Amino acid sequence: MTLLRCRGLRKTYAGHVVLDGLDLTVDEHRVVALIGASGSGKSTLLRCLNLLEPLDDGTIELDGQDVSDPRVDPDRVRRRIGMVFQSYNLFPHLSVLDNITLAPVRVHGRSRAEAAAQARELLDRVGLAAKADDYPDRLSGGQQQRVAIVRALANSPRLMLLDEVTSALDPELVGEVLTLIRDLKAEGMTMVLATHEMAFAREVADEVCFLDGGWVVESGPPERVLGDPTEPRTRQFLHRIIEARRL
Amino acid sequence: MTLAPPHLPPSPHVPSEAQRRRAAYRRRQTVTSVLVAAASTAVLGTLLVVAVTGAPGWDRVRASFGDPAVARDALPEVLTGLWLNVRLLVCCAAGALLLGLLIALARTLRGPVFFPVRALAAGYTYTFRGLPLIIVLYLLTLGVPGLRLQGMPSVLVLGGLALVLTYGGYLAEVFRAGIESVHPSQLAAARSLGLTYRQTMRHVVLPQAVRRVAPPLLNDVVAMQKDVGLVSLAGPIDAVRAAQIATAETFNYTPYIVAGVLFVLLAIPLIAVTDAVTLRAARRQGRSAR
Numbered sequence A: 001m002t003l004l005r006c007r008g009l010r011k012t013y014a015g016h017v018v019l020d021g022l023d024l025t026v027d028e029h030r031v032v033a034l035i036g037a038s039g040s041g042k043s044t045l046l047r048c049l050n051l052l053e054p055l056d057d058g059t060i061e062l063d064g065q066d067v068s069d070p071r072v073d074p075d076r077v078r079r080r081i082g083m084v085f086q087s088y089n090l091f092p093h094l095s096v097l098d099n100i101t102l103a104p105v106r107v108h109g110r111s112r113a114e115a116a117a118q119a120r121e122l123l124d125r126v127g128l129a130a131k132a133d134d135y136p137d138r139l140s141g142g143q144q145q146r147v148a149i150v151r152a153l154a155n156s157p158r159l160m161l162l163d164e165v166t167s168a169l170d171p172e173l174v175g176e177v178l179t180l181i182r183d184l185k186a187e188g189m190t191m192v193l194a195t196h197e198m199a200f201a202r203e204v205a206d207e208v209c210f211l212d213g214g215w216v217v218e219s220g221p222p223e224r225v226l227g228d229p230t231e232p233r234t235r236q237f238l239h240r241i242i243e244a245r246r247l
Numbered sequence B: 001m002t003l004a005p006p007h008l009p010p011s012p013h014v015p016s017e018a019q020r021r022r023a024a025y026r027r028r029q030t031v032t033s034v035l036v037a038a039a040s041t042a043v044l045g046t047l048l049v050v051a052v053t054g055a056p057g058w059d060r061v062r063a064s065f066g067d068p069a070v071a072r073d074a075l076p077e078v079l080t081g082l083w084l085n086v087r088l089l090v091c092c093a094a095g096a097l098l099l100g101l102l103i104a105l106a107r108t109l110r111g112p113v114f115f116p117v118r119a120l121a122a123g124y125t126y127t128f129r130g131l132p133l134i135i136v137l138y139l140l141t142l143g144v145p146g147l148r149l150q151g152m153p154s155v156l157v158l159g160g161l162a163l164v165l166t167y168g169g170y171l172a173e174v175f176r177a178g179i180e181s182v183h184p185s186q187l188a189a190a191r192s193l194g195l196t197y198r199q200t201m202r203h204v205v206l207p208q209a210v211r212r213v214a215p216p217l218l219n220d221v222v223a224m225q226k227d228v229g230l231v232s233l234a235g236p237i238d239a240v241r242a243a244q245i246a247t248a249e250t251f252n253y254t255p256y257i258v259a260g261v262l263f264v265l266l267a268i269p270l271i272a273v274t275d276a277v278t279l280r281a282a283r284r285q286g287r288s289a290r
Protein backbone atom coordinates (compact mmCIF):
# COMPACT_ATOMS: atom_id res chain seq x y z
CA MET A 1 0.00 0.00 0.00
CA THR A 2 1.24 3.46 -0.84
CA LEU A 3 1.70 5.60 2.27
CA LEU A 4 3.29 8.68 0.79
CA ARG A 5 3.13 10.01 -2.73
CA CYS A 6 4.64 13.33 -3.82
CA ARG A 7 4.27 14.72 -7.27
CA GLY A 8 6.06 17.66 -8.82
CA LEU A 9 7.37 19.14 -5.56
CA ARG A 10 8.89 22.54 -6.12
CA LYS A 11 10.58 24.65 -3.47
CA THR A 12 12.56 27.85 -3.92
CA TYR A 13 14.34 30.13 -1.50
CA ALA A 14 14.42 33.70 -2.76
CA GLY A 15 14.51 32.59 -6.38
CA HIS A 16 17.03 29.80 -5.73
CA VAL A 17 15.39 26.55 -6.88
CA VAL A 18 16.06 23.73 -4.41
CA LEU A 19 13.36 21.20 -5.40
CA ASP A 20 12.34 21.25 -9.03
CA GLY A 21 9.42 18.96 -9.76
CA LEU A 22 10.44 16.09 -7.50
CA ASP A 23 8.42 12.84 -7.42
CA LEU A 24 8.67 10.31 -4.63
CA THR A 25 6.53 7.34 -3.64
CA VAL A 26 6.94 5.41 -0.39
CA ASP A 27 5.02 2.20 0.31
CA GLU A 28 4.04 1.17 3.80
CA HIS A 29 6.71 -0.68 5.83
CA ARG A 30 9.40 0.38 3.38
CA VAL A 31 12.60 2.29 4.06
CA VAL A 32 13.70 4.87 1.51
CA ALA A 33 17.17 6.39 1.74
CA LEU A 34 17.82 9.82 0.24
CA ILE A 35 21.40 10.35 -0.84
CA GLY A 36 22.98 13.27 -2.59
CA ALA A 37 25.61 15.96 -2.27
CA SER A 38 25.44 18.49 0.52
CA GLY A 39 22.98 21.17 -0.56
CA SER A 40 21.09 18.87 -2.94
CA GLY A 41 17.87 19.46 -0.99
CA LYS A 42 17.53 16.34 1.20
CA SER A 43 16.73 18.34 4.34
CA THR A 44 14.46 20.67 2.40
CA LEU A 45 12.52 17.70 1.02
CA LEU A 46 12.05 16.19 4.49
CA ARG A 47 10.92 19.53 5.89
CA CYS A 48 8.44 19.91 3.05
CA LEU A 49 7.08 16.40 3.64
CA ASN A 50 6.43 17.40 7.26
CA LEU A 51 4.75 20.63 6.09
CA LEU A 52 7.33 22.68 7.95
CA GLU A 53 7.97 24.60 4.72
CA PRO A 54 5.34 25.99 2.36
CA LEU A 55 5.54 24.43 -1.10
CA ASP A 56 5.88 26.45 -4.27
CA ASP A 57 4.20 23.71 -6.27
CA GLY A 58 3.29 20.05 -6.27
CA THR A 59 1.20 17.78 -4.08
CA ILE A 60 1.85 15.52 -1.12
CA GLU A 61 -0.50 12.64 -0.39
CA LEU A 62 -0.34 10.85 2.94
CA ASP A 63 -2.55 7.78 3.33
CA GLY A 64 -4.45 8.90 0.24
CA GLN A 65 -5.21 12.34 1.66
CA ASP A 66 -3.87 15.44 -0.09
CA VAL A 67 -2.12 17.09 2.84
CA SER A 68 -0.74 19.93 0.71
CA ASP A 69 -4.30 21.25 0.40
CA PRO A 70 -4.37 24.57 2.27
CA ARG A 71 -7.63 23.56 3.98
CA VAL A 72 -5.85 20.71 5.77
CA ASP A 73 -4.64 21.56 9.27
CA PRO A 74 -0.86 20.96 9.15
CA ASP A 75 -0.72 20.32 12.91
CA ARG A 76 -2.98 17.30 12.48
CA VAL A 77 -0.80 15.99 9.66
CA ARG A 78 2.42 16.37 11.65
CA ARG A 79 0.97 14.28 14.46
CA ARG A 80 1.08 11.33 12.10
CA ILE A 81 4.67 11.95 11.04
CA GLY A 82 7.72 11.68 13.28
CA MET A 83 10.79 13.73 12.47
CA VAL A 84 14.33 13.45 13.78
CA PHE A 85 16.92 16.15 13.13
CA GLN A 86 20.65 16.08 12.62
CA SER A 87 21.19 18.27 15.70
CA TYR A 88 18.75 16.30 17.94
CA ASN A 89 16.83 19.48 18.92
CA LEU A 90 15.80 18.15 22.32
CA PHE A 91 14.17 20.74 24.57
CA PRO A 92 16.95 21.74 27.00
CA HIS A 93 14.58 22.96 29.73
CA LEU A 94 12.73 19.65 29.96
CA SER A 95 13.90 16.35 31.39
CA VAL A 96 14.25 13.40 29.04
CA LEU A 97 10.89 12.07 30.21
CA ASP A 98 9.14 15.43 29.74
CA ASN A 99 10.68 15.78 26.27
CA ILE A 100 9.04 12.50 25.33
CA THR A 101 5.68 13.01 27.02
CA LEU A 102 5.13 16.63 25.87
CA ALA A 103 3.37 15.76 22.62
CA PRO A 104 1.42 12.71 23.89
CA VAL A 105 0.03 14.82 26.75
CA ARG A 106 -0.50 18.15 24.97
CA VAL A 107 -1.30 16.98 21.45
CA HIS A 108 -2.94 13.61 21.95
CA GLY A 109 -4.56 14.40 25.29
CA ARG A 110 -3.18 11.36 27.06
CA SER A 111 -2.97 11.35 30.82
CA ARG A 112 0.40 12.23 32.25
CA ALA A 113 0.75 8.86 33.98
CA GLU A 114 -0.12 6.90 30.87
CA ALA A 115 2.28 8.94 28.73
CA ALA A 116 5.07 8.58 31.30
CA ALA A 117 4.58 4.81 31.47
CA GLN A 118 4.78 4.54 27.69
CA ALA A 119 7.85 6.81 27.61
CA ARG A 120 9.65 4.72 30.23
CA GLU A 121 8.87 1.58 28.28
CA LEU A 122 10.31 3.12 25.09
CA LEU A 123 13.38 4.39 26.97
CA ASP A 124 13.89 0.95 28.41
CA ARG A 125 13.84 -0.55 24.94
CA VAL A 126 16.63 1.76 23.78
CA GLY A 127 18.62 1.17 26.96
CA LEU A 128 18.10 4.61 28.44
CA ALA A 129 15.70 3.84 31.28
CA ALA A 130 18.18 5.24 33.81
CA LYS A 131 18.29 8.62 32.03
CA ALA A 132 14.56 9.41 32.23
CA ASP A 133 14.97 12.17 34.80
CA ASP A 134 18.20 13.66 33.46
CA TYR A 135 18.34 16.84 31.41
CA PRO A 136 19.49 16.56 27.78
CA ASP A 137 22.77 18.38 28.36
CA ARG A 138 23.88 15.56 30.65
CA LEU A 139 23.63 13.02 27.82
CA SER A 140 26.11 12.06 25.12
CA GLY A 141 25.26 12.86 21.51
CA GLY A 142 24.28 9.28 20.79
CA GLN A 143 22.03 9.17 23.83
CA GLN A 144 20.43 12.49 22.89
CA GLN A 145 19.71 11.27 19.38
CA ARG A 146 18.15 8.05 20.69
CA VAL A 147 15.94 10.15 22.98
CA ALA A 148 14.98 12.32 19.99
CA ILE A 149 13.96 9.18 18.09
CA VAL A 150 11.97 7.93 21.07
CA ARG A 151 10.30 11.34 21.34
CA ALA A 152 9.13 11.04 17.74
CA LEU A 153 8.02 7.44 18.28
CA ALA A 154 5.91 8.36 21.30
CA ASN A 155 3.39 9.90 18.89
CA SER A 156 2.96 6.47 17.23
CA PRO A 157 3.68 7.97 13.80
CA ARG A 158 2.72 6.33 10.51
CA LEU A 159 5.92 7.63 8.94
CA MET A 160 9.35 8.59 10.27
CA LEU A 161 11.54 11.22 8.60
CA LEU A 162 15.19 11.02 9.65
CA ASP A 163 17.58 13.78 8.58
CA GLU A 164 21.22 12.68 8.77
CA VAL A 165 20.64 11.53 12.30
CA THR A 166 24.22 10.32 12.75
CA SER A 167 26.10 13.19 11.10
CA ALA A 168 26.69 15.15 14.31
CA LEU A 169 27.89 12.09 16.24
CA ASP A 170 31.37 10.91 17.13
CA PRO A 171 32.15 7.76 15.11
CA GLU A 172 31.96 5.43 18.11
CA LEU A 173 28.43 6.67 18.89
CA VAL A 174 27.02 6.18 15.40
CA GLY A 175 26.47 2.45 15.96
CA GLU A 176 24.00 2.77 18.81
CA VAL A 177 21.74 5.04 16.75
CA LEU A 178 21.95 2.86 13.64
CA THR A 179 21.05 -0.19 15.73
CA LEU A 180 17.90 1.57 16.84
CA ILE A 181 16.93 2.39 13.25
CA ARG A 182 17.54 -1.26 12.27
CA ASP A 183 15.13 -2.28 15.06
CA LEU A 184 12.52 0.16 13.76
CA LYS A 185 12.78 -1.37 10.31
CA ALA A 186 12.37 -4.82 11.79
CA GLU A 187 9.15 -3.64 13.41
CA GLY A 188 7.85 -2.48 10.07
CA MET A 189 8.15 1.29 10.52
CA THR A 190 7.95 3.25 7.27
CA MET A 191 10.92 5.59 7.03
CA VAL A 192 12.45 8.17 4.74
CA LEU A 193 16.00 8.89 5.78
CA ALA A 194 18.61 11.25 4.44
CA THR A 195 22.04 9.81 5.02
CA HIS A 196 25.71 9.94 4.19
CA GLU A 197 26.30 6.44 5.53
CA MET A 198 26.34 4.50 2.27
CA ALA A 199 27.01 1.16 3.96
CA PHE A 200 24.04 1.70 6.22
CA ALA A 201 21.81 2.81 3.34
CA ARG A 202 22.76 -0.36 1.50
CA GLU A 203 21.94 -2.50 4.50
CA VAL A 204 18.71 -0.96 5.75
CA ALA A 205 17.06 0.71 2.75
CA ASP A 206 14.62 -1.01 0.42
CA GLU A 207 15.11 1.79 -2.04
CA VAL A 208 17.78 4.43 -2.53
CA CYS A 209 17.02 7.78 -4.19
CA PHE A 210 19.83 9.95 -5.48
CA LEU A 211 18.93 13.65 -5.42
CA ASP A 212 20.57 16.13 -7.74
CA GLY A 213 19.45 19.33 -9.45
CA GLY A 214 16.21 19.40 -7.47
CA TRP A 215 14.82 15.97 -8.27
CA VAL A 216 15.42 12.23 -7.99
CA VAL A 217 17.95 11.45 -10.69
CA GLU A 218 18.09 7.75 -10.00
CA SER A 219 16.29 5.38 -7.68
CA GLY A 220 16.03 1.67 -7.11
CA PRO A 221 17.25 -1.15 -4.89
CA PRO A 222 20.42 -0.20 -3.00
CA GLU A 223 22.59 -2.86 -4.63
CA ARG A 224 21.83 -1.42 -8.05
CA VAL A 225 21.93 2.33 -7.30
CA LEU A 226 24.98 2.11 -5.06
CA GLY A 227 26.69 -0.82 -6.77
CA ASP A 228 25.99 -0.26 -10.44
CA PRO A 229 24.48 3.19 -11.07
CA THR A 230 23.38 4.02 -14.60
CA GLU A 231 23.36 7.81 -14.30
CA PRO A 232 26.75 9.52 -14.70
CA ARG A 233 25.91 12.00 -11.92
CA THR A 234 25.25 9.17 -9.48
CA ARG A 235 28.54 7.52 -10.44
CA GLN A 236 30.38 10.79 -9.95
CA PHE A 237 28.82 11.35 -6.53
CA LEU A 238 29.60 7.83 -5.31
CA HIS A 239 33.10 8.15 -6.68
CA ARG A 240 33.70 11.30 -4.66
CA ILE A 241 32.41 9.62 -1.51
CA ILE A 242 34.76 6.69 -1.98
CA GLU A 243 37.65 9.10 -2.61
CA ALA A 244 36.84 10.96 0.60
CA ARG A 245 36.82 7.70 2.55
CA ARG A 246 40.33 6.89 1.37
CA LEU A 247 41.77 10.13 2.72
CA MET B 1 51.14 -22.68 46.81
CA THR B 2 48.99 -19.56 46.57
CA LEU B 3 48.16 -17.87 43.35
CA ALA B 4 48.10 -14.12 43.20
CA PRO B 5 44.54 -12.96 42.56
CA PRO B 6 44.19 -11.88 38.95
CA HIS B 7 42.54 -8.58 39.94
CA LEU B 8 43.50 -6.77 43.10
CA PRO B 9 40.56 -5.12 44.86
CA PRO B 10 40.54 -1.41 44.05
CA SER B 11 42.61 0.40 46.66
CA PRO B 12 41.53 3.87 47.80
CA HIS B 13 43.12 6.63 45.77
CA VAL B 14 46.37 7.92 47.32
CA PRO B 15 47.29 11.38 46.00
CA SER B 16 50.66 11.45 44.30
CA GLU B 17 53.60 13.43 45.66
CA ALA B 18 53.06 16.13 43.00
CA GLN B 19 49.36 16.47 43.83
CA ARG B 20 50.13 16.82 47.55
CA ARG B 21 52.72 19.50 46.86
CA ARG B 22 50.27 21.39 44.65
CA ALA B 23 47.56 21.22 47.34
CA ALA B 24 49.95 22.52 50.02
CA TYR B 25 51.02 25.36 47.72
CA ARG B 26 47.38 26.33 47.09
CA ARG B 27 46.65 26.33 50.84
CA ARG B 28 49.60 28.65 51.48
CA GLN B 29 48.43 30.91 48.66
CA THR B 30 44.91 31.13 50.15
CA VAL B 31 46.24 32.12 53.58
CA THR B 32 48.47 34.77 52.04
CA SER B 33 45.58 36.21 49.99
CA VAL B 34 43.32 36.49 53.04
CA LEU B 35 46.05 38.25 55.05
CA VAL B 36 46.80 40.70 52.26
CA ALA B 37 43.12 41.50 51.79
CA ALA B 38 42.61 42.09 55.52
CA ALA B 39 45.65 44.36 55.79
CA SER B 40 44.74 46.49 52.77
CA THR B 41 41.13 46.86 53.96
CA ALA B 42 42.30 47.99 57.40
CA VAL B 43 44.69 50.57 55.96
CA LEU B 44 42.14 51.98 53.51
CA GLY B 45 39.38 52.06 56.17
CA THR B 46 41.57 53.91 58.65
CA LEU B 47 42.58 56.46 56.03
CA LEU B 48 38.92 57.09 55.09
CA VAL B 49 37.79 57.51 58.70
CA VAL B 50 40.68 59.86 59.47
CA ALA B 51 40.06 61.93 56.35
CA VAL B 52 36.30 62.29 56.90
CA THR B 53 36.25 62.83 60.68
CA GLY B 54 39.30 65.08 60.46
CA ALA B 55 37.60 67.37 57.91
CA PRO B 56 36.94 70.88 59.26
CA GLY B 57 33.15 70.66 58.78
CA TRP B 58 32.72 67.12 60.14
CA ASP B 59 31.01 68.05 63.39
CA ARG B 60 28.43 70.20 61.62
CA VAL B 61 27.74 67.52 59.00
CA ARG B 62 27.40 64.83 61.64
CA ALA B 63 24.94 66.94 63.59
CA SER B 64 22.70 67.61 60.59
CA PHE B 65 22.91 64.17 58.92
CA GLY B 66 23.45 61.75 61.80
CA ASP B 67 21.43 62.97 64.79
CA PRO B 68 20.25 59.81 66.62
CA ALA B 69 17.34 61.59 68.33
CA VAL B 70 16.03 62.94 65.00
CA ALA B 71 16.46 59.53 63.42
CA ARG B 72 14.40 57.89 66.19
CA ASP B 73 11.62 60.45 65.83
CA ALA B 74 11.47 60.20 62.05
CA LEU B 75 11.60 56.41 61.86
CA PRO B 76 7.84 55.63 62.29
CA GLU B 77 6.76 58.01 59.53
CA VAL B 78 9.51 56.90 57.19
CA LEU B 79 8.63 53.26 57.85
CA THR B 80 4.96 53.96 57.08
CA GLY B 81 6.07 55.58 53.85
CA LEU B 82 8.32 52.63 53.05
CA TRP B 83 5.39 50.24 53.46
CA LEU B 84 3.70 52.16 50.66
CA ASN B 85 6.84 51.74 48.53
CA VAL B 86 6.85 48.01 49.18
CA ARG B 87 3.18 47.56 48.29
CA LEU B 88 3.54 49.68 45.18
CA LEU B 89 6.65 47.79 44.11
CA VAL B 90 5.03 44.38 44.48
CA CYS B 91 1.88 45.36 42.59
CA CYS B 92 3.61 47.41 39.91
CA ALA B 93 6.38 44.86 39.30
CA ALA B 94 3.79 42.11 38.87
CA GLY B 95 1.70 44.35 36.61
CA ALA B 96 4.64 45.49 34.51
CA LEU B 97 5.98 41.94 34.09
CA LEU B 98 2.56 40.73 32.96
CA LEU B 99 2.05 43.67 30.61
CA GLY B 100 5.57 43.30 29.21
CA LEU B 101 5.01 39.62 28.53
CA LEU B 102 1.66 40.25 26.83
CA ILE B 103 3.10 43.00 24.65
CA ALA B 104 6.09 40.84 23.70
CA LEU B 105 3.75 37.97 22.77
CA ALA B 106 1.52 40.32 20.81
CA ARG B 107 4.52 41.35 18.74
CA THR B 108 5.25 37.73 17.80
CA LEU B 109 1.72 37.07 16.47
CA ARG B 110 1.71 36.31 12.78
CA GLY B 111 -0.92 36.67 10.10
CA PRO B 112 -2.81 39.63 8.65
CA VAL B 113 -5.61 39.41 11.24
CA PHE B 114 -3.21 40.44 13.95
CA PHE B 115 -1.75 43.42 12.13
CA PRO B 116 -3.53 46.00 14.35
CA VAL B 117 -2.47 44.14 17.50
CA ARG B 118 1.14 44.02 16.34
CA ALA B 119 1.10 47.69 15.35
CA LEU B 120 -0.45 48.71 18.65
CA ALA B 121 2.10 46.73 20.65
CA ALA B 122 5.00 48.16 18.65
CA GLY B 123 3.61 51.70 19.03
CA TYR B 124 3.27 51.18 22.75
CA THR B 125 6.87 50.08 23.28
CA TYR B 126 8.18 52.94 21.16
CA THR B 127 6.12 55.54 23.00
CA PHE B 128 6.58 54.48 26.58
CA ARG B 129 10.26 53.74 26.31
CA GLY B 130 10.78 57.27 25.07
CA LEU B 131 8.45 59.05 27.46
CA PRO B 132 9.92 60.13 30.84
CA LEU B 133 8.14 58.52 33.79
CA ILE B 134 7.43 61.91 35.39
CA ILE B 135 5.41 63.06 32.40
CA VAL B 136 3.35 59.85 32.33
CA LEU B 137 2.83 60.24 36.06
CA TYR B 138 1.57 63.82 35.81
CA LEU B 139 -0.62 63.01 32.82
CA LEU B 140 -2.29 60.16 34.66
CA THR B 141 -2.52 61.56 38.20
CA LEU B 142 -3.28 65.17 37.33
CA GLY B 143 -4.75 64.98 33.84
CA VAL B 144 -7.04 61.98 34.08
CA PRO B 145 -8.81 62.97 37.34
CA GLY B 146 -9.54 66.29 35.63
CA LEU B 147 -11.91 64.40 33.35
CA ARG B 148 -14.18 63.93 36.40
CA LEU B 149 -15.36 60.55 35.17
CA GLN B 150 -17.56 58.32 37.30
CA GLY B 151 -15.72 55.68 39.36
CA MET B 152 -12.33 57.32 38.94
CA PRO B 153 -9.63 55.22 40.68
CA SER B 154 -7.54 56.83 43.40
CA VAL B 155 -4.41 58.82 42.65
CA LEU B 156 -2.36 55.94 44.06
CA VAL B 157 -3.81 53.50 41.52
CA LEU B 158 -3.26 55.97 38.70
CA GLY B 159 0.31 56.54 39.82
CA GLY B 160 0.88 52.80 39.92
CA LEU B 161 -0.57 52.57 36.44
CA ALA B 162 1.95 55.14 35.22
CA LEU B 163 4.76 52.97 36.60
CA VAL B 164 3.31 49.81 35.05
CA LEU B 165 2.91 51.48 31.65
CA THR B 166 6.43 52.89 31.64
CA TYR B 167 8.23 49.80 32.89
CA GLY B 168 6.01 47.49 30.81
CA GLY B 169 7.58 49.00 27.70
CA TYR B 170 11.10 48.12 28.86
CA LEU B 171 10.19 44.68 30.10
CA ALA B 172 8.40 43.90 26.83
CA GLU B 173 11.63 44.45 24.94
CA VAL B 174 13.53 42.23 27.38
CA PHE B 175 10.96 39.45 26.93
CA ARG B 176 11.08 39.89 23.15
CA ALA B 177 14.85 39.57 23.13
CA GLY B 178 14.45 36.34 25.11
CA ILE B 179 11.85 34.95 22.74
CA GLU B 180 14.00 35.76 19.73
CA SER B 181 17.04 34.13 21.32
CA VAL B 182 15.40 30.70 21.20
CA HIS B 183 16.82 28.94 18.14
CA PRO B 184 14.40 28.27 15.23
CA SER B 185 15.34 24.58 15.36
CA GLN B 186 13.52 24.38 18.70
CA LEU B 187 10.35 25.65 17.02
CA ALA B 188 10.79 23.20 14.16
CA ALA B 189 11.18 20.33 16.63
CA ALA B 190 8.07 21.36 18.54
CA ARG B 191 5.96 21.83 15.41
CA SER B 192 7.17 18.50 13.99
CA LEU B 193 5.65 16.84 17.07
CA GLY B 194 2.27 18.30 16.16
CA LEU B 195 2.24 21.09 18.73
CA THR B 196 0.31 24.14 17.58
CA TYR B 197 1.96 27.57 17.41
CA ARG B 198 0.45 28.51 20.77
CA GLN B 199 1.48 25.26 22.43
CA THR B 200 4.98 25.73 21.04
CA MET B 201 5.16 29.22 22.52
CA ARG B 202 3.74 28.12 25.84
CA HIS B 203 5.71 24.91 26.41
CA VAL B 204 8.91 25.32 24.42
CA VAL B 205 9.77 28.93 23.61
CA LEU B 206 8.59 30.91 26.64
CA PRO B 207 10.11 28.69 29.35
CA GLN B 208 13.50 28.94 27.66
CA ALA B 209 13.13 32.66 26.93
CA VAL B 210 12.10 33.60 30.46
CA ARG B 211 14.92 31.58 32.01
CA ARG B 212 17.39 33.33 29.77
CA VAL B 213 16.18 36.87 30.51
CA ALA B 214 15.37 36.43 34.20
CA PRO B 215 18.52 38.33 35.29
CA PRO B 216 17.83 41.50 33.25
CA LEU B 217 14.14 41.36 34.21
CA LEU B 218 14.98 41.28 37.91
CA ASN B 219 17.50 44.04 37.38
CA ASP B 220 14.73 46.23 36.00
CA VAL B 221 12.61 45.42 39.05
CA VAL B 222 15.48 46.61 41.28
CA ALA B 223 15.59 49.83 39.26
CA MET B 224 11.83 50.13 39.59
CA GLN B 225 12.08 50.06 43.36
CA LYS B 226 13.80 53.43 43.22
CA ASP B 227 11.20 54.89 40.90
CA VAL B 228 8.05 53.87 42.77
CA GLY B 229 8.72 56.80 45.18
CA LEU B 230 7.99 59.24 42.35
CA VAL B 231 4.32 58.50 42.92
CA SER B 232 4.62 60.84 45.92
CA LEU B 233 4.85 63.72 43.43
CA ALA B 234 1.11 63.25 43.03
CA GLY B 235 0.31 63.21 46.73
CA PRO B 236 0.70 59.79 48.38
CA ILE B 237 3.43 59.82 51.02
CA ASP B 238 6.25 57.36 50.40
CA ALA B 239 9.43 56.95 52.43
CA VAL B 240 11.38 59.74 50.75
CA ARG B 241 8.44 62.15 50.98
CA ALA B 242 8.02 61.25 54.68
CA ALA B 243 11.71 62.00 55.22
CA GLN B 244 11.29 65.31 53.41
CA ILE B 245 8.40 66.28 55.70
CA ALA B 246 10.36 65.33 58.80
CA THR B 247 13.34 67.33 57.55
CA ALA B 248 11.21 70.39 57.00
CA GLU B 249 10.04 70.19 60.62
CA THR B 250 13.46 69.77 62.24
CA PHE B 251 15.79 71.46 59.76
CA ASN B 252 17.88 68.31 60.09
CA TYR B 253 18.70 65.95 57.18
CA THR B 254 18.98 62.76 59.23
CA PRO B 255 15.54 61.45 58.05
CA TYR B 256 16.94 61.19 54.49
CA ILE B 257 19.76 59.00 55.79
CA VAL B 258 17.18 56.85 57.57
CA ALA B 259 15.16 56.49 54.37
CA GLY B 260 18.28 55.78 52.32
CA VAL B 261 19.44 53.03 54.69
CA LEU B 262 15.99 51.46 54.64
CA PHE B 263 15.93 51.51 50.83
CA VAL B 264 19.26 49.75 50.65
CA LEU B 265 18.14 47.17 53.22
CA LEU B 266 15.01 46.57 51.14
CA ALA B 267 17.01 46.20 47.94
CA ILE B 268 19.55 43.74 49.34
CA PRO B 269 17.34 40.63 49.22
CA LEU B 270 16.13 41.53 45.73
CA ILE B 271 19.67 42.10 44.49
CA ALA B 272 20.81 38.86 46.12
CA VAL B 273 18.06 36.97 44.31
CA THR B 274 19.05 38.64 41.03
CA ASP B 275 22.69 37.66 41.50
CA ALA B 276 21.77 34.08 42.35
CA VAL B 277 19.55 33.79 39.28
CA THR B 278 22.24 35.34 37.07
CA LEU B 279 24.83 32.91 38.41
CA ARG B 280 22.55 29.95 37.82
CA ALA B 281 21.82 31.11 34.28
CA ALA B 282 25.54 31.53 33.60
CA ARG B 283 26.24 28.02 34.93
CA ARG B 284 23.56 26.47 32.75
CA GLN B 285 24.89 28.31 29.70
CA GLY B 286 28.39 27.12 30.51
CA ARG B 287 27.19 23.57 30.80
CA SER B 288 25.22 23.48 27.60
CA ALA B 289 28.06 25.21 25.74
CA ARG B 290 30.09 22.03 26.16
Ligand SMILES: Nc1ncnc2c1ncn2[C@@H]1O[C@H](COP(=O)(O)OP(=O)(O)O)[C@@H](O)[C@H]1O
Pocket (backbone or CB within 6 Å): A013, A018, A036, A037, A038, A039, A040, A041, A042, A043, A044, A045
Ligand atom coordinates in the same frame (compact mmCIF):
# COMPACT_ATOMS: atom_id res chain seq x y z
N1 LIG C 1 15.85 28.40 5.15
C1 LIG C 1 16.58 28.52 4.02
N2 LIG C 1 16.75 29.72 3.43
C2 LIG C 1 17.47 29.84 2.29
N3 LIG C 1 18.08 28.82 1.67
C3 LIG C 1 17.96 27.60 2.21
C4 LIG C 1 17.22 27.38 3.41
N4 LIG C 1 17.28 26.07 3.71
C5 LIG C 1 18.02 25.50 2.74
N5 LIG C 1 18.44 26.40 1.83
C6 LIG C 1 19.24 26.13 0.63
O1 LIG C 1 18.65 25.05 -0.02
C7 LIG C 1 19.64 24.19 -0.56
C8 LIG C 1 19.40 22.77 -0.08
O2 LIG C 1 19.68 22.68 1.30
P1 LIG C 1 19.41 21.37 2.14
O3 LIG C 1 18.02 20.94 1.90
O4 LIG C 1 19.80 21.66 3.54
O5 LIG C 1 20.42 20.33 1.46
P2 LIG C 1 20.99 18.97 2.06
O6 LIG C 1 20.19 18.63 3.27
O7 LIG C 1 20.85 17.99 0.96
O8 LIG C 1 22.42 19.22 2.38
C9 LIG C 1 20.96 24.75 -0.16
O9 LIG C 1 21.50 25.46 -1.24
C10 LIG C 1 20.64 25.70 0.96
O10 LIG C 1 21.53 26.77 0.95
Ligand SMILES: [Mg+2]
Pocket (backbone or CB within 6 Å): A042, A043, A044, A163, A164
Ligand atom coordinates in the same frame (compact mmCIF):
# COMPACT_ATOMS: atom_id res chain seq x y z
MG1 LIG D 1 20.81 18.44 5.25
